[in-house]
Amino acid sequence: MFYHALEIDEGNCIGCSRCMKICPTEAIRISNGKAFIMEDRCIDCGKCHEACPVDAIFIKQDDFKMVHEFPHSVALLPAVFLGQFPDDIRVSRIYAALKDLGFKHVYEVESAAAIYADVKHKYAREHEDDEPLISSFCPAIVRLIQIKYPSLVGNIIPVKAPLDISAMYVLKLLTEERGVPREEIGLFYVTPCAAKIAAVKAPVGEKRSLIDGVINMDALFNKVYRRIKEQGKGYAYTALQTPQLSADAILSTLTNGERRICLAKRSYAIDGIQNVMDFLDKLENDEVEGVEFLELRACDQSCAGALLSCENRFLCGERMYARARKAAERERNGEVARAREMDAYRDYLIENSFAEPAQARSMLTLDKDLSRAYQKLEKINKLKMYLPQVDCGMCGAPTCEAFATDVVCKQVGLTRCVFYQRHLERLDDITRQECLAATRSVWGEDPIGDNEPPEVK
Template identity: 30%
Template sequence: MEDNKKYFHALQVKTQKCVACMKCVRVCPTAALRIRDGKVQMDEKRCIDCGRCISACKYGALVPWSDSLEITKAKKYKVAILSTAYAGQFSDKVSYATAIKAMYHLGFDEVLEESMITEYYGKMIKEYLKSHPQIRPVLSSNCPAVVRLIQVRFPSLLPNVLHLESPMSVLAMYYRQKLHLEKNIPDADIGIYQIVPCISQVTAVHQPEGNISDIENGAISIQEVFGEALQVLPEAAHDDRKIEIHTKGLSWSVSRMEAADLDDGRIKTLAVSGIPNVIEILLKIENQQIDPYDFIIFHSCTDGCVGGVLNVENPFIASSRIRHIISIEKDTKFEDDQIMELFQSGEFKVTPLEGRSIMKLSSDIKTALEKMKRIHQINATLPGLDCSACGSPTCITLAEDIVEGKATMEDCVVLLRKKVKNNRKKVIEV
């Protein structure tokens, strides 16, 4: 099944740096990577930008891409939206308020936090659950890698996905309108930039699924911002401007804390993080082998957004710091009922998500059956070690690649070795 849609990926492949170590091939949850002719290849349609291969690659062949801080210069009025994970990157010596002030010293006119919106977003989820009683469980759409995973591997569950913009995009949409109406700033002058913890959020900003593009003007990595922020920390520490900080909502950087925040005793929530766990739970939902949950929060990274590859700090340290900030710092409640009005008028709705057809062997079932038969036959002759030395992740995927004409039996190193051994025996006998 081929479609001609072009896919943007924040995952960049630097072919010349690949040493064919196969590590990336083994960790990819959608079998999007192969090593062919000694170099890594990525299938654009299958890649969900989860970033697991980036963590696995030690040679710089798979690297993240994100917008540079430089791009903010193009706009007159610059707004940063900080992911909740940002708060976990700085050591205890740097207060959360100082970390936010540093952003102003990097040239932003306004700094918003994802954590401002979580309370309203929780309300939206609850209203969504109420207005969609026939859909259970509802699956969170906050993690773009998981949404893409569902499109690629679990298209039957797409109707269950929360069809709402992510919290950061909701905040961006609301704020763009507000700047326009209240400060009379022309839209062309406004630059809204997400400061993100992972590549899937970069991809989501540049190629959103099921929503209108151009909500944000760019996605800059926490890593890059962190490096620059360190330079301006001394000034930021002495900056006595009054800012409000929103700490309660920082809990959404950690899956379990988000689930606890949403569970008011009336809705039953589940938090799942890490791709292998996410896949296991999605399989269970598909087979209806799971307790009846109202809302399930999925994050492809360990522990939630704190685990993203564009962060600086280890996810467990970051989540501990965030917990500490929540308990010691005073939260400011963010209030503007305009947001709920926009929600009620359907402003944050997304168009129905569509699947990607990578699972189907063919659009015609008879051809698909023929192919599957040959795949099973070839697989039966393969060693079953799933060693990935051939460049395909498992024996069964090599069998598929052979049937699709993308590999040959000779690619199996184990069989080749046996053959060579046998031939040697024969030569010696002669």
């Protein structure tokens, strides 16, 4: 099965179906008054998490205590982390708090942006026939293509993420240059989203990740912010080197970040999962010609709008732009040394940054056997004619079509459809008790309790 970072807390779930309606891959159903995720369809995009009104959908993370188990705990931060903090909080204070929380080393994963871009260019030069090449930067997009656009998996650039390249670099640096034994090093990735967790725990096309633990960005933000507030003014720590990313690196996780430095003659940067799906539909039909490179991101405003971002996506994005402008200024003045510090291991990192290609695993296929799939599809089509096509969701499926598919493929009872119930009632083919039982099988006992309903005059 596929690892998922998103889980539903049944105790909190009120079965409101908002998540079911918003899921871009129709991966959620309601049963017995609770939402559940169909694992083979979920791409960990986190739309459901955003839509949940009671925080019943949570993102699994590792125990923060793990950080203290390693003498050399390393925080691998996404650049958007610094973009979370208000302008009056200086980076040195944030780093001081990270140090106090138990991290001996802090690196921003975008330090690997230049090497990451080089690896992609190398691949692009050798694979012109596979154009348009699609960036594998956003793991939710990779999963989306695997399950919904199987004909395009071969277009995904099979390289590791900047995170993995940074992890390789940090390990080299600490073990070879500073003589720290591997077992004393704990690599902790601070994740801005669920998809990246899933990618770390179950990498597409890679056997095992180097990362020892994953910490959610919102949780770390709270810890750091609190620490800074407790310590008051004058709290700063200078022994930890504060980051000096290049402007390109800072912008790389935002929309257009990869596209603006790619070498393709025609390329597109598309953010927002619906926009991406609309585009991939066209691309799959060969309706878009001459595209060489695609930067596709599941979140609106890319990682600035990530699920675990605590800040408004536009405020975070602008802070990153401001930081990039300063970095560009420094670069113009010739200060680039630390921004290219990974270059010492350039060849090693490039050589080890290629990953196994992603495999297709279509969610749409009704049966492995084509003739059985054909029979199922005929049944589904027949059933669809009887369903009202209003997509009311009362059956516990997001659309009439999804329901018809569930009835045929998962033996869900047709009486879950309230229109079908009325139909049977008209023919005296169903009792009131049976109707009630069918509706309760979806929505649970609570919404239609045994008490008298209030009188409305």
